[in-house]
Amino acid sequence: MGSSPDVSESCKRKLRKPRRAPFERRVARFSVLLAVPGLLVSGILIWLQPWSIAWKLVVLGVEVLACLLIGTALHDLIVRPLQTLANVVGALREEDYSFRARLAVPSDALGELSVEVNALADLLAQHHTGAAEATALLQRVVGEVDIPIFAFDPTTALRLVNSAGEKLLQQSSAQLLGKTASDLALQNALSCENETLVPLGFGGEARWFVRRSSFRQEGVPHTLVVLSDVSRPLREEERRAWQRLIRVMGHELNNSLAPIKSIAGSLSARLPATSLDADQRQDFERGLSIIETRAASLNRFLQAYRQLAQMPPPVLQQCSVSTLAKRVAAVETRVDVTVIPGPDITLMADPDQLEQMLINLLRNAAEAALEPSNARENSNGSTNLYASQSEPQIVLTWQLADKDLVLTIEDNGPGLMNPSNVFVPFYTTKPGGSGIGLILSRQICEAHGGSVELGNRVGKRGCAVKVTLPRTMPPGNGLGT
Secondary structure (H helix, E strand, O other): OOOOHHHHHHHHHHHOOOOOOOHHHHHHHHHHHHHHHHHHHHHHHHHOOOOOHHHHHHHHHHHHHHHHHHHHHHHHHHHHHHHHHHHHHHHHHOOOOOOOOOOOOOOOHHHHHHHHHHHHHHHHHHHHHHHHHHHHHHHHHHHHOOOOEEEEOOOOEEEEEOHHHHHHHOOOHHHHOOOEOOOOOOHHHHHOOOOEEEOOOOOOOOOEEEEEEEEEEOOEEEEEEEEEEOHHHHHHHHHHHHHHHHHHHHHHHHHHHHHHHHHHHHHHHHHHHOOOOHHHHHHHHHHHHHHHHHHHHHHHHHHHHHHHHOOOOOOOEEEEHHHHHHHHHHHOOOOEEEEEOOOOOEEEEOHHHHHHHHHHHHHHHHHHHOOHHHOOOOOOOOOOOOOOOOOOEEEEEEEEEOOEEEEEEEEOOOOOOOHHHOOOOOOOOOOOOOOOHHHHHHHHHHHOOOEEEEEEOOOOOOEEEEEEEEOEOOOOOOOOO
């Protein structure tokens, strides 16, 4: 059987916990209870006196008024300090550390409570300031560090990115935040093993070393991804290995080439005095000539690579980009080099090494533009800034990008058939080439804290070389002897 609504409601009321009266009301009640016995006793004594009723009422009124005043003062003395302490604690909860409790004196129960609350406020203010300073320092360090840093939430949405990450992805943080790792082509960085090399599909030839760690923000787990471009350190280690190889090869081959060339010359000089017929003498002369010629050619080859192995560090001084570009353009006379002036920039660099680098790059561009296959026309017969397609031409220009100088050399040659091998030592597609020009150019550029990138022109035939140089070379760069 179900119970009636009235019975159930009454049961609920009985089960409810009685509401406690506010603290101020309880203080007032106890003050009244404290004063009532005294008022009753004094009222009886006053009423027994032989005074007039008017005077008796006046005395009783004065007594009641005094009790009310004393009770009000006692109420304020108890409640007001507690309200003040409550306001201080509330301000601390709102992270406002400017309020302090009054009457914070020792040897007093309420004063000691005020002292402790004020000490707590000072401690929280100190911790808040330290945390704010540490957060600001962390943000500054993360923003200024030159390695890309990303933070993703559990849904792989980007929640934090520093300036290096913005530069890598070529977008601002406002455009990047909220996008998923797949949208940013960073899914490999989240799914790969920690501390491994991962190709990410951007950054040119960069090879990225991925470090991951976890942290919590407002209780939500996040993944921190740090990318390190290890391409340059790997190339530097590779360069040292080639230098050691070249030194050993040069030493051993020079010890053999010198006597071979000397003996071949001596035998050639003694041939006329030998009793050989014409055909035999001709065979010997041709064989000794080949030996001497190839020994001399191999010696020149070794000397060229010895230059690569013994590149001195840059000697920095002020140099004008405009003057340098005009000077190197005048050196190349086989092809018309068009210099499109950029901003008037002065670099702190080694002008001799930069000039050698640009001469090598312009010589490669000229040789590519002069290839026989370059005599061609556009399929639609159009022309562009770089002259008609049938005329070999090179364009040299520069511009500023952030704090870097970006210098571009474009030719209208056949382009690169295998771009991945352009910086491989000893690799060349030229019949008389040594495979040193581009290696030496990149070595000079990286010694100045820059980079060299080669690629085919987009939408046009030919090759584009992009040289990036900082306006002020970072400390610690430069190659040893």
